[in-house]
């Protein structure tokens with residue numbers, strides 16, 4: 001009887017330990033995916049998943065269809081538009097590095113603001129280093145003001 005009971009307790013301890021470990025895992029994952037920080041690899045992965053099929057894995061663009069993002073003078077001069085372009089798309093005739101583009105880009109409204117924040121910081125770190133790190137708060141504000 002006594003033995004059984006102590007075995008029950010150790011099993012409960014084991015179960016609680018498992019629950020605790022799972023809880024820690026869930027929090028760690030949540031923390032990881034709710035961060036927007038410089039050099040965070042989520043930005044690269046998101047770029048590859050959501051942008052690279054048109055703009056190229058190296059941001060080089062595709063012929064006269066999709067403008068380049070890497071070293072794009074348009075983007076460099078209008079960097080504050082980037083979050084708005086990602087969320088709402090852009091539809092005008094653009095001149096990028098001397099070439100004209102006029103295929104519209106549809107917005108990617110499935111991306112959260114954290115994800116947009118990570119993409120924006122990935123692009124600046126990788127291709128537009130003159131632009132400083134941008135926080136999630138700034139992204140919220142910029143997207144709130146997109147026209």
Ligand code: HEC
Nearest residue numbers: 050051054067068072074075090091092101102103104105
């Ligand atoms: C389905 C193809 C497609 C996808 C996917 C796409 N774009 Fe675009 N993007 C375009 C096209 C086409 C234009 C030109 C729009 C115009 O002329 O008005 C453009 C224009 C741009 C521009 C402004 C011009 C330049 O190159 O500097 C930026 C910046 C940009 N896209 C960033 C992104 C980012 C970041 C993503 C991913 C989150 C993305 N795009 C996903 C097709 C796409």
